[in-house]
Amino acid sequence: MIKSMTGYGRGEACGAGKRVTVEAKAVNHRYSEVVVRLPKAYMVLEDSIKKIFLQGISRGRVDVFVNLETDGEVTRQVKVDKQLALRYYKSLRDLAQELELSCDVGINALYSLPEVITLDEPEEDMDEVARVVDAAARQALDGMMGMRIQEGSSLAEDLFLRLTALRRRIKAVEERSPFVAADYSHRLQERIKELFGQTPVDEQRLAMEVALFADRSNITEELVRLNSHLEQFQKALASSEPVGRKLDFLVQEMNREVNTIGSKSNDLEISRHVVDLKSEMEKIREQVQNVE
Template sequence: MFVTGVNTKVNTLCALGGEKLIKSMTGFGRGEINNEKVKINVEMKSVNHRYCEIVLRMPRLLNVLEDRIKRVIQKRIARGRVEVYIKIELCGENRALVRADGELAASYLKALTELNSKFNLPGEIKISKLLQLPGVFNLEEPEEDVELWWPTLESTLHHALDGLMQMRIKEGKQLSEDVVVRAKRISEMVAQIERRSPVVVEEYRERLKQRLKDILEQGNLDPSRLEGEVVIFAERSSITEEIVRLGSHLTQLAGCLNSDESVGRKMDFLLQEMNREINTIASKASDLTINSLVVEVKSELEKIREQIQNME
């Protein structure tokens, strides 16, 4: 039976623990590189997102490199919101310098002296007052071609990405192991539903037979009428197609867990389809045992859905 095949595949995945690297969308990474001219620090954190969204927080002088920074990240991350924090500290001769505007300070001092004299204000004019006035001191960034920083910045980005990806892979492994266990449970319950289905038809036959006996005074049953009613019920309550599709979806789900590609969205689609099939089974099967199994299957599907929301 096909369900046994699905069980075999899921069991194989359980035994292997997942050979491929399913990744979570949650992670953190940090990179730092120093040289004689510049010190660059990069921190990244990623969280769930339907698509790949990259948010950069960095000095304005790096804006010309924004597209290149995003391309580096997009080559390694397919989904998730990634926040990137970049800090740059110039070293040696490139260090920012503080310069005083003497002419502006003299102008301030002259104006303050005139005010003191005109209004006979108490106190002396001290350097601390001049420090508080705008424009007296300026922080000057040396003129530097940011293109010269790109190789160092790119290397720092990769260091941060390495840490981020390690965390995403580690968490992804835990998520995929949980999904494998739950998929195995679902497969086993689908097999129980499949075995129960013909029993439901037979039980209906017996109930119908007893009902007709109670109605007919002579107790003589028309076999053709009984069989006709049973055939109609069997056709109306048949869940074979739904069982087959559920088995196919479980096989595809197992295949996703053994893929190196971004599979989160595909798995989310498969979960929607599996929910649709199991709901159809619930509506067709007039049986407490099957309905009880359906409730359990839906519970496991919901738990899997929660897990794959964090898969890349």
């Protein structure tokens, strides 16, 4: 069954001292594209996250948002650079002597100087962090794909109904088509009578004119191709493969045949059916834009 290109999924996993949340939002797109947004310190994980989502989609744009929070307490070490503090102190004392000022440098002044005291962050196990992010990302992908499948089922149901409506209209055109030439012949004869009264008419010339009209207005080939496209469209809807581009192409071809029927038929009743066909096909075209 077909899949929609839109969907949303969320995943969460804990480990390596982190709580990881991944959200994935998929929208329509001509090609497949995955955009990952995560903290700068973890950009090294971007490619692996992209690969996870690209395995699940063949068409559409997916925005992936990754949030990492510290899970529990983090033990950070305070590091004091004693040698640097001593050099600061000696330099300040020498400067005070040279300027003949009192040297009143306390501990508060020393520890506020740059890099005397630093916090040593615990080193993270990036392999373990990557494992946790991977688990959350796959969970988000599963949720997103579930929604895409569910929406795809609704799309297929709607499209099947619209195909049924198209077939009814096409059948009405097929039933009307054989009478077009005969009606034209009748109208032509009535028009001749209006113009020339009871003046004899060259029946052979009249028959030739009607035959030419019948040939120009013949839509048999267009109807055959249109029905063939409908069959292919219906088979594609039942496929488990990505068929969005194929459906889009078939809609264009069906539109082409319907336009040709409208221009060739030269019949008011068929023209009305053509208007209805084009209206229904426009709705199908809009729905197909959502199919993967």
